[in-house]
Structures are given as C-alpha cells and as structure tokens.
Amino acid sequence: MSSAAEQKAVAKQRAVEERRPEAVLPDTELDTGTRTGTDSAPNGAARAALPAVPVWPGTPMPLGARFRTGPDGVSGTNFALWAGGAEAVELCLFGEVEGGDGGGGEVETRVPLTELTHEIWHGFVPGIMPGQRYGYRVHGRWDPWTGARWNPAKLLLDPYARAVDGDFELPPEVYGHVRDWPQQQIADTVRDDRDSAPFVPKGVVVHDDAPDDEWADDRRPKTPWADSVIYEVHVKGFTKLHPDIPEELRGTYAGLAHPAAIEHLTKLGVTAVELLPVHQFAHEDHLLRRGMKNYWGYNSIGYFAPHAGYAATGTAGQQVGEFKRMVRALHAAGIEVILDVVYNHTAEADEHGPTLSLRGMDNRGYYRLQSDARRYADYTGCGNTLHVVQPHVLRLITDSLRYWVTEMGVDGFRFDLAAALARSMHDVDMLSPFLAVIAQDPVLRRVKLIAEPWDVGSGGYQVGAFPPLWTEWNDRYRDAVRDFWRGALPDVRDLGYRLSGSSDLYAWGGRRPYASVNFVTAHDGFTLRDMVSYERKHNEANGEGNRDGTNDNRAWNCGTEGETDDEHVLALRRRQLRNLLTTLLLSTGVPMLVAGDELGRTQGGNNNAYCQDNEISWVDWSLLDDPGWRALTELTARLIELRHRHPVLRRRAFFSGRAHSADGLRDLAWFTARGSEMTEGDWYAPTETLGMYLSGSDIPGRDARGVPITDDSFLVILHTGDRPTNFALPGAPWAQRYEVVVDTSREEQGEAPGVGCRAGDEIGVPGRAVLLLRVVR
DSSP states (O other), rough: OOOOOHHHHHEEEEEHHOOOGGGGGGOOOGGGGGOOTTTTTTGGGGEEEOOOOOOOOSSSSEEEEEEOOGGGGGGEEEEEEEEETTTEEEEEEEEEETTTTTEEEEEEEEEEEEEEEEEEEEEEEETOOOOOOEEEEEOOOOOOGTEOOTTTTSOOOOOOOOOOESSSOOGGGSSSSSSSSSSGGGGGSSBBSSGGGSSOOOEEETTTOOOOOOTOOOOOOOOOOOOOOOEEEEEHHTTTTTTTTTTGGGHHHHHTSSSSHHHHHHHHSSSEEEESSEEEOOOOOOHHHTTOOSSOOOOOOEEEEEOOGGGSSSSSHHHHHHHHHHHHHHHHTOOEEEEEEOOOOOTTTTTOOOOOHHHHHHHHHHHHHHEEEEEOOEEEEOOOOOOOTTTTHHHHHHHHHHHHHHHHHHOOEEEEHHHTTBBSSSSOOTOHHHHHHHHHOOTGGEEEEEOOOSSTTTTOOTTTTTTTTTTEEEEHHHHHHHHHTTTTOSHHHHHHHHTTTTTHOOSSOOOOEEEEEEESSSSOOOOOOHHTTTTSSGGGGGTTTTTTTOOOOOOTTTTTOOOOHHHHHHHHHHHHHHHHHHHHHHHHEEEEETTGGGGGGOOOSOOOGGGGSSSSSOOOGGGGGGGGHHHHHHHHHHHHHHHHHHHGGGGGSSOOOOOSTTTOSSEEEEOOOOOBBBBBHHHHHHOOEEEEOOOOOOOOOOOOTBOOOOOEEEEEEEEOOSSOOOEOOOOOOOOOOEEEHHHHHHHSSOOOOOOOEETSSEEEEEESSEEEEEOOO
16 A cells, blocks of 8 residues: 555646646645744744834835835835735845854844735835845745746845845755756646745845935936947956956946046047946856856846946945946946846746746736746747736836936946837737837936847847837848958848948838947857857857857858967958958947957857856957057047047938939949949949948038038948959049048058049059048048
C-alpha cells in the first residue's frame, strides 16, 4: 500500500493533468522551515516582535511612498499601492538590528494597509522618515491557470520606489513558484511558500520635495532637434577606465559628471548623451548562473529609481541626488540628457521567472496574457509584455516619464521596442492609448521622444510610421550606408534617400528630416572599428556557443578577419572608419554616435556584449595615445563643428529637388563621376561614385529675427571603389570654383586640405574616400 505522501502526489498530478485549480495549491511538504507568517527567516532576517505601528488612513494619491507632514503637523510617509484584485496588502518596514554576539541582522515589521480606494491600498505611517527601507506583501488567490499569481511569501518592490537599496539575486526563494520542481512542465503552477525578503532589495523612502540648492539654477539646453548630435553612452562603461577620473568615481553618475568626462563630450561637440538604461534593473537568472551580469541594463524593475549600481555616494536614497547633480553638470556644459527606457517588459520574465514586483501585485492587470492565461504574450523577446492599454499600467509609465522630466531634469527618452508600447489589443496602432496620451501630455509632448520603431511580434516593424512629435532610429539608414561602403549595394536609390533625410519614410503629416535618427552603429552590434575588422560575430565569451547576436552584420573586414599587423589592412580600416563617420555627420537628419567609436573602441568582434561588464565593453581611453586613433577623434570633432556651423548640413525641412531661381539652381542635386546630373537609369545602375550637391542659397526657413537663412553650398563626393577615379566638377549654375574641406584619404586633416579646383575640371578621388568641397563664389 502506498504512503500518504505518494497518494497525495498522485492526486496532485491527476489534478494537474485535468487542469483543476487544486493543482496549484501550496504543497506544505516543500517547506524548508521558512514560511509566510513565521518568526524567522534565513540570513538573519526576523519578524519584528514590536508594538503595533500606528497607521492613519492616508491618501490614495500620489502612488508610492511620499514623505510629508500629515495631519496635526506630524511628519511621516504616505504609502499607496495599486494592487487590483488583491485580498490584502502588508507594508513591510525593514531596519538593522545588532546581535548579542556582535553580529547583526535585519528586522521586518509588517503593517497591514486596510484603506482601499479604487483598488489602491494606502495608509500614512507617522514617524517614517527618508531613508526607511520597505517593501510589500500582497495576498490573494494562487491560480496560475487563470493568471492569478499572488504569493504573500514574496517581498515585492514598490513600482513607484524612488530609490532601491541592494541588488537582485535570484535564488529559488525569490520565485513565486517552485523553480526546481522535478516536473518542469508544471513547475510554475506549484507555489513556493519560502520567504524571499532576505534575498531581494528594498525600496527606500526619499524626500522628493527636499530643497536642493545645487539644482535650483539648472538650465536646460533645449537644443532644437535639427541641431542635435546624439552620443550613446553607458554610465559605467564610459567612465570605468578613464585615467583622469578618480578611481572611486569611475563607473558612476558622479564619474560622468566629472570635468574629465564632460571635457571629452564638449571637445567632441555632441549636444546630448543618450544613456543606456539607468532605471533600476535586475540580472537574468541564466547570466547569474554563469557568473555574469546584465551589463546593458535592458531588464528594468524600478521605473522611478536610478540604478543603485551606478551610485558612488550610497544607495539609501543618495543616488537620487547624485543623478540630479550629474544632469546639472551636463546641462551646464550645454549637453542634454536622454534616457534609454524599457517600458515594454520587466525583469520578471515569463511564467518561469521570479516574482519581484508587478507579478505579485496583479499579474493579470500588469501583463499581457495569452488565451491560456498561464502564459504571457511576448512581443519583446524577453518573456513578457506590459499591458499598456490598461489605465493603471499606462499611468505607471507616464507618471515615471513625468518624474524623470520634472524632478530629475532629463530632456528626453529613447523608447526601447516602442512598437510594443503602441499595440492596442494585438496589432501596432498609431492611435493607441500610449501614443495618444503622450501627444496631449503638457510635459511629455515638449521633450525629445525617440522610438525604436519595432518589436519582435507580428507586424512589429514600423520604421517611418510613428506620428509627429516622434523621431525614430532609422535602421534603413544604417543598412544602406554599411552596404555602400562594403560594396554590397546593387544601386544607389536607397542611399540617396538616406543621405538626404529619408523623405520616403518621413515626409508626411508635417514630419521633418530630423524625424530620422541616423546611425551606423549602436550598443547592439559591432562597434565601428569591429565593423571594418570582422565579418562574423565572435561571441564565445558570452557562454552561449556563439549562437546569440545577429548574423546580419553587413560588415567588411578589409581582407583579414580580426586583429592584424598588416599595415596595408590597418590603413584601409582607418580610412573606412573615416568614411563611415564622415558620411554619417554630413547626412541630413540627426546623427547618433556610440561612445568610443570616435577613438577606435573594439569589442574583439563581439556583437552582443550585453553581458560583458568588463574591458570588452568599457571604453579604452589609452587608445588616444595612438596618433591614428587620436586623429580619428579630431576628425569627428571637426565634422561635428562643421555641422554646427553650416545650417545646410542640418536642414529643418526636406529638400524639394526643384529649381527655385531663374538659373536653374536647385536645393539638392545628384551627380555622376562624369559631372552630369543623375538620370533615372543612373539610379538603377551599379554605382561606385556618387556626388551630392547641397545648395546653401535655398534653405527654407528664417532665423529668430525673420531673416532668410543662407549658407555656403557644398559638394559631397562618395567613392567606394578600391581604385582612384576622376570626378568632373559641375559648372554653372552650381559653382565656379570649389575648395576641398575634408578628404578622408588623409589621416591627418589639419585645419583644411584647402585644395582649390575650378568648376569643369576633374578632381582625383582616391580609392575608398569621401571628399567634401565648398563652393567658392
């Protein structure tokens, strides 16, 4: 006869097979001695044996933990948490205690929140001051088959927490289900009652309204879109190896605010830094098991909290002030701060992921679920997708965005996988609630909004489809420019559109050329140097058998894969880098550079370094000791300065291509190497050499005083052939004389090459080079 335990297991398995709710009831025999409601927990944590904490009703607004002076002048903190469908909510307050043997521990005091208004649980706790660490336990049904995953054994991070103390580890205790249940196909349905509090970070009460004299005189640069040059930066990677930043500040917000870091940005001439995610994020379980971490940070779990790992001053709320001081320092240098934000998914992953915050508050309310509510709809490739059409989810996102603008001082946002946010019920919808709310919001409609205009779901590729107010990462620009310089374009039709602002994508609905964020590289993929040094990814260090990362690199290694001592190959690679940077910075639209590309940073061919928090990803400042890489940095700065000086290179309106004067001069014209204008047939033919004429006498718009804008005119010659060629310079009405301003065949540019040429003459163009010629009247 079988034992009682065996009978119970058989009954449980039968219930699972029949998909009955009984299958998901907690199995008490899994208990390891730490259960919700017991007086002890691992690692020294303990339930408080203290008098009851007084809780006043408080208010349901605003959400989060807000320190304030309450009734009768008593100071304390109001706590408010949206938890739709929950049966009870406990506020958990944490403090340090000393042990009798000199050791220490952590004491937890649980305070029931009994006030409920519109599914918001709230209460005012007198005497709770800034610096208090806290979390929540939320009670409700456990029935994964219907999407209900409440588990009060799991301490939950407040989604509105302004600061987070600690880092996320992912031992089995932080999972709402039994992670290591032997029958993996049903593991997520078996509730784990072990306490997670000792293993998860806590929210920190922050004094939002505290005066900050250093912040009071902040002045936003408010750089117009057309004048912007974006620099994609990782807070840690940019500063970690910088020799002039004090060691204790490297890798931090304070390090990025240091004069040595800002000096490089100002010398380069960029107008904005686009910071890779700085919201509090967690590391994925599969990385932690391999001894790695999520370096990029696209795994958010706290949308109001600056990531604690980048703080030099402390994590008990000090990171908030440190971040604000960084923003102020960048603003003082004329540099805007744009945040790369990840509102499309969270670090809780799919049904097999940990329970850290939203899943334990209202899984069905916060996440998109499939018709089988046990499973998550995944438009992000990360296991889950936030259900943005739900009002409380939309509110979470917009409250977060406004907080970073109004309280933290940032100037804009780049939305990771923005198409996932624009989905209504299933399809991407440009009239979706998210886009509609942003368009009418008096704060958010005034800041810079950049979409990564795709996700991984059906119909998710939406380049060119976002409405006015939005700019977009233009991957079609990236692909066309890469293909041209590696000799893989069948013709130059697409290239012509990309160089001139992508009017085929953005000339609708009042959008402008600066709707296109032009880039050749981004954090995701090869660095610029690796793009001319490798054709295949080399991601072995990631521990995934080189299966991760894209195979569509559109790269050319100049004849040798990887590093080499061949001087001919090295010279060619540096010339290709100059060609790519020059093309980018002379194109119409908003250019985006990746930190370190201007000084030859390499990742050794790794095109997916998301888990490489080491020298593979960090900017190597010693490269500036090499005259060749220093010359590349100087060329980049000179091109940006040319761009700032000449409005013809940063137009606010699309080219018309039509003659606006009696002499037939047009604002944009295209030429073959013969000096003749491009015909329809020329656009369809294989082409190694292309000339683009930009007229400075026909720039739409006027300056602030109403005076028409005029500028020099330029001829850009791009030649991707490996042999030199001759280019016949266009004559009247285009020019009488030309002067060479940039020649990428020369490593040292100096002030200007300065070679003068008469219209009608042929100019020699070296193999694989860009020439920029100014029209001399």
